[in-house]
Amino acid sequence: MAYIGRQTTQGDFVKLDSIKSQFNGVTKTFDLKSGGKAFSPGSEGALLVSLAGIIQESGISYTIDNNTITFINAPVSGTDVFMQAMGSRVNIGSLASGTVDASKLSSNFGTYNGTISATAFSGDGSSLTGVARTDNIRTDTDATFLKNIDVSGNVSIGGTLTYEDVTNVDSVGLITARSGIVVGSGITLSTDGNAFHTGIVTATSVNTTGSVTTSGGVDFTGLLKENVNLTAGKLSDNTNIDLANGMVHHFTTQETTTSTPNIRFDSSTTLGSKMSVGDSISVTLITTAAAAGYSEHVTIDGSPITENWVGGSAPTGGGSSGVDVYSYTILKTASTTYVVIANLSKTS
Secondary structure (H helix, E strand, O other): OOOOOOOOOOOOOEEOOOOHHHOOOOOOEEEOEEOOEEOOOOOHHHEEEEEOOEEOOEOOOEEEEOOEEEEOOOOOOOOOEEEEEOOOOOOOOOOOOOOOOHHHHOOOOOOOOOOOOOOOOOOOOOOOOOOOOOOOOOOOOOOOOOOOOOOOOOOOOOOOOOOOOOOOOOOOOOOOOOOOEEEOOOEEEOOOOOEEEOOOOOOOOOOOOOOOOOOOOOOOOOOOOOOEEEEOOOHHHOOEEEHHHOOEEEEEEEOOOOOOOEEEOEOOEOOOOOOOOOOEEEEEEEEEOEOOEOOOOOEEOOEEOOEEEOOOOOOOOOOOOOEEEEEEEEEEEEOOEEEEEEEEEEOO
């Protein structure tokens, strides 16, 4: 028998789950479901909607967005509703090139579980899931990679990069390691700031605020210099000799009387705490000479000691002009015991 009327729609007609219980006169947007599962009819024209027995005009009385429906007016509580999808998506197989243009693909086609292929996609890809490759991939959760990652360009990281068992690290900033960094086969840098070298260290200059300890010899092929502490005064007015300021002390004002230098590290640290038993140091005091100005005794950390003067006796006077040079070689033999070899050289 012939059929007269609107062209039939292919696919199964689907009655959607009722949303009557959700009507409250305020809410306009509702989820579309069939059998409890989200359902996307594809467009307004593919859905027949009846409210209180009145067929609603698609695109005017309501709109469809994927699997949601939005009414122009919020249905009041208790309003009867009937919704039926006019057909479902049909697999049309493979299409010949050029048979589908952009105007035929301008609608929202809902959610698809299969594969969508195209020569190009627009957008930043931020809403895509399960994507293998896009121009930009954004994730707001942790990302886990079970295979290697090859990056041909630069990688920018705003947080902290944690990595283990790395062969080469090229960094222009600070590198923090959990258990030290091994550099090559002969250099080890520890987490407490120590560096261990098994070979030769070559540097244009070395600056240190602490002490340098070596178990081998020290060879100098260039200039060897040390700091001289210059005092604009005389020794008798500045008897505390602080070795923290250097091992050579020069007093530029002419002496007028005798003095007893007190050798220490500084005002808060004893020399004894800086020397171990078996250590030795050399201290040089240079005074502006005067016959009445000389030093026949010396103390260490405020305690008197017995000097061993070169020549057998302590000085009884200073030089008449120029400078007097006092040299002390101090050997620590016990906790607070020292052997001091003293010598006075007059330049006049």
